[in-house]
Amino acid sequence: MLERHELEAFLTLAEELHFGRTAERLHVSTARVSQTIAKLERRIGTALFHRTSRRVELSPLGRQLYDEVRPAWSRITDAVERAVDAGRGVTGLLRVAFTGPAAGQLLIGATQAFRDRHPECEVRIREARPSDVLPWLRAGEVDLALAGHPVREADMATGPVLVREARMLAVPAGHPFTRRRTPLSVGDLARVTVLQAPETAYGPSARTYNEVLTLVGAGEGVCVVGAHVRRYFARPDVEYVLIEDAEPVEWGLVWRADGATARVRAFGEAAAGLVA
Template identity: 45%
Template sequence: MEFRDIEIFLALAEELHFGRTAERLHVTPSRVSHVIKKAERRIGGPLFERTSRTVSLTPLGERLRDGLQPAHVQIQQAVDRAVAEARGITGTLTIGYTTPWCADLALQAAEVFRDRYADCTVRIQEIQFHDPYGPLRRGELDLQIAEVPAPVPGVTDGPVLFREPRALMVPADHPLAARDTVSLEDLAEAPMIKPRGEVPKILMDLHLPAHTPMGSPVPAGPTFSFWAEVPALVAAGLGVSVVACRAARFHSRPGIAFVPFQDGPTLDYGVLWPATGQTPSALAYVDLLVDLAYKPGDD
């Protein structure tokens, strides 16, 4: 078996789905099927059991996977070390993030990155909404995983990693909490909690607007410096906040509810980097982020 064929076999053994395997390896499902059939002909027995609904390894396939996997890992690590040395992937890579789901992705990518590039250290740190681009513009970060686009000079937008439907985080006893959905016009019915600091107006208009699309004013609520303050302020009945629907998995607590929006844009999260350019280490890390973000089941 050629190296690429082994890679396809091992990926299918992990995913147990031809479509997901093809997407992960950037090939067609027919290519995956062809490689597996060729391997089965060469070996002389079935490696997978296939039905219209499921794919599973046969005992022969399991033994082949267990035999190939350690060697494949060693080969890949040797190649990665050579690539790292050739490209200069060394030193320290500092990554910022703004949400827990961005942090999860950053840490997942960092774990893989450290295995591949042992001479490069990865540091992860949280970025606060009241100074969303300062650390990146001051050169304190190499990359940032955050809301995009970034409407400021000195920062360049990279690939989008998540497109999140939005929700309104409201006090559990607020009338809006009983709704199945809310609209942007409903923002006029409760004070909006907003960050302190010099947040670009275009960013505020996108995420925490002062007026509804029809022009109704959105009442001003209390302000915050750190995101951890927001759920507490909402639970106390002091205001509401626009969040990603995924926030319900990370910030649920007594006294608050999350109601999806029926209209409005998604909240998009992606990679930001300094306009001056990217290092080889940063580019290699971004490639990992893209692969992991679009891996099926990540949600």
């Protein structure tokens, strides 16, 4: 049987593909990681990683071992954490990410409500770009995030929708859409260049609202955004027009499907109670 420190070293190196970063995550020396991996490879009888002076790669057998072991190891560690949570109550540390200032304000309120209920649990809040959310959750850098819904990923779980807001179109100041007498509809977007906005935690998009709105203001195109953008990103070169028949933007909590600890569940309850 493999020992715990061998599994942790193997799984972490398989994710980082860098001995130094692996050592930092495990709080051990680089030499200790190298020795542990070498011992594990001798026990298995073949190389799990291909190493050069410039890079580290999983071998085919290493990739197979990682794919088979990672889900089981996650279930074991999460089961132990849930058992500890059940025995001690909601204590420890909860790391929560948010995307954008509107989500940040909601998260601050939810965090205060959670702390009122569970003062023995520490909460740390981090701002993330939408493209950071899923990688951070998968890597265990945060426990949950307040981000756009839906999230169509099999390894992710979502709580109830906490906020719904209208969709608006960001256009350059003075654009013909701002002078229309009839409401703007989704069909009208076929006549303009639509830029991608960072509304969700998945898919290609601009990295920040400031980035995409700068392009809009320069006349490079238009962008569909949530109504909160008009309030938090007011600019003299950009105007916002309501899209009358568009589906609303939805926001809620997201976490790893195998990471529903007592802390995560309790925070979700606090957030839902705040907006009820």
